[in-house]
Amino acid sequence: MTCIPPGGWPQPQSLYVHVPFCRHRCGYCNFSVIAGRDELQDQYLDAVERELKGIDNSSHELPLRTIFLGGGTPTRLSATRLQRLHRAISNAFPIADDAEITAEANPEDISPECLDALQAIGVNRISLGVQSFDAEKLRCLERGHDESIALSAIESAHRRVGNVSIDLIFGAPNESLATWQNDLSIAAASSISHVSTYALTFEKGTSFWSRRSRGDLSETDETLELQMYEAAQQQFSIDGWQQYEISSFARGATRCQHNLAYWAGRGWHAVGPGAARFVDGRREVNHRSTTTYLKRMLAGGNATDETEAITLEQYARELAAFGVRQLDGIDLSTIDNRTSIDLETLLAKTLTKLQSMELVTHENHHLRLTCRGILFADTVATALLSEPE
Template sequence: MTDLALYIHWPFCVAKCPYCDFNSHVREAVDQDRWRAALLADLAHEAGLTRGRSIGSIFFGGGTPSLMPPATVAALLDAAAGQWAFAPDIEITLEANPSSVEAARFADLAAAGVNRVSLGLQSFDDAALRFLGRAHDAAEGLAALATAQASFARVSFDLIYALPGQTIAAWDAQLAHALAFGTEHLSLYQLTVERGTRFATDATAGRLRLPDADHAADLFELTRARTAAAGLPAYETSNHARPGAESRHNLTYWRYGEYLGVGPGAHGRRGGLATQRRKKPENWLAAVDRNGHGIEAETLLTPHERATEALLMGLRLTEGVDLARIAALAGGVAPVDAAAVARLARLGLVACDDERLRVTGAGALLLDAILPEVVTDETVTA
């Protein structure tokens, strides 16, 4: 049986970024003792349902987990180690913002057991950072990156591109700067407008105009070429790593492994069940106080639903999906439209043999359009 992944959600941020649709909240004060106790209780509930399993990765996401007291991180890791066996090479990641206050905690977070940090730099340009609503400036971000590289065995950082008015030359310079630091992993995201965000309001009002599709495609192709030449090829739509340095935790999602979700709004997949925690922090806390866990819903997935989820996640990966495994999840035949696959293969957008289906580099530009064509709504029969 494969290792589980464990996700722990910390929902609080200093401010809400205008592009962010994650489950993040701003609160004037946080009762740290109560939150630590509640997270430990939610974790213990998941442990009671997965006795005898081992954990291969732990991911502290948010929100801004670097706002967590290191003592809380240590308590959660100690509790997890007491409930599950840890894989010898367990990956323990924490998302961090690059403020000087949070960077000052990096050494203590490393001492608590975190061995990988994902740093939300987002840009090296002060004007871009102001546009993105970030609280740090470029100099502070660079200082935090230096501290992270001195504190953690493994470092990744995020950048956002395809900003309004961003030229090919400007993004090329940002990429060259990013690659010069020698980190093992980069997450490079095109700016998108998500519902419910301030940017969505601005776009509707005509105050925000993103680059057109052709320009965004040029930026995407440049990103792929630059990172590949530097030895960090894309292994997922927006993620690039040296071979062997991929995020093992995120690969569990994309390869449709089992993972446990703890904390407000966290999702999980275990034993064929889709689990979902209550989203609003106060509602989650009340549920933990009442029930000993924050679960809002547990849904038994049908074989078709599981196979479809595995396809939608796995086709984001450069390696693609194992069609025999997808068929096994579906209970017979993979929910793949063979005619659509053949047509897209002739166009060079997907590649398929008897064992694997994958989206090509050219197809990655059109992934959102390809997925609904390839994945059928109902299981097809032979």
């Protein structure tokens, strides 16, 4: 069976750059992060320059439409270093004039100088790791800001770049529904235009994981977590807001173009420790340790740690599983045209079962989550990715 879609693999027009530096590692965080080692920043930039230079872009002449500087904390880099990073990106790729360029930042880092530096490299979307406005919850999450710092960061970033997104976490230890509702209403009253909400998860290797094992921290029960999720849906169903994906809400035309490219399986480049890319049908993940990444790249080697060529059937299933998480749903005949995999036949039993469980609707080739399905989106995605029973 051929492993290339009829129209070829999509040319990636997105780039993710992972900047691993953080002031401190928050107790719940299991990202690829290095805390208190800012002296490695120049080596990191050397390594990223090499990685960007090594990307074979000969058959990919289309310009980047989205760039996402994520982390970690990209704003740990000084203005000069951010300029150097931007130069390395623009030496490696043409960038579309209207490209969406996002930088993640922590609220306490948003100063006039930081905003100058981000604007100077064309950042037009800032994603702030707010997580909460509540003092006790922020203390528990080990965050370095308070409500007033977060609100002033949102306002300053909004005045400069307009498009501000925030991340909010729900289900923190001992958090009540009222605390979460207060977080939501403060967020909705601010000048953000996009919000992503996440349930706190306890990941192996984090200090929260060990503290939970010792009985120091407790997990929020599922019923309360569901109520919290529904509270976010309710809060962001008004005043021009729209939920467009399981965890994402946008006011006006501010859907995150970078994430939309991921979910549409359009392919993306990614550099930096732990960065995951999807290019020409191959998924690759870089080594997640910053020091190993630096050692390998600076020795002239390769940072890739895992690589997998995906089959067309996997690709088609992933397009359906990620596509259906978007509330507009997904057209299965479009997936058939792109991949020549007829999921409606391959997954006939699964689709019938998901419909009988009232988790999806399937009409005229269009698959969409029901209100109930939105609450059980992971079940739907898993079913679409699994072998038919």
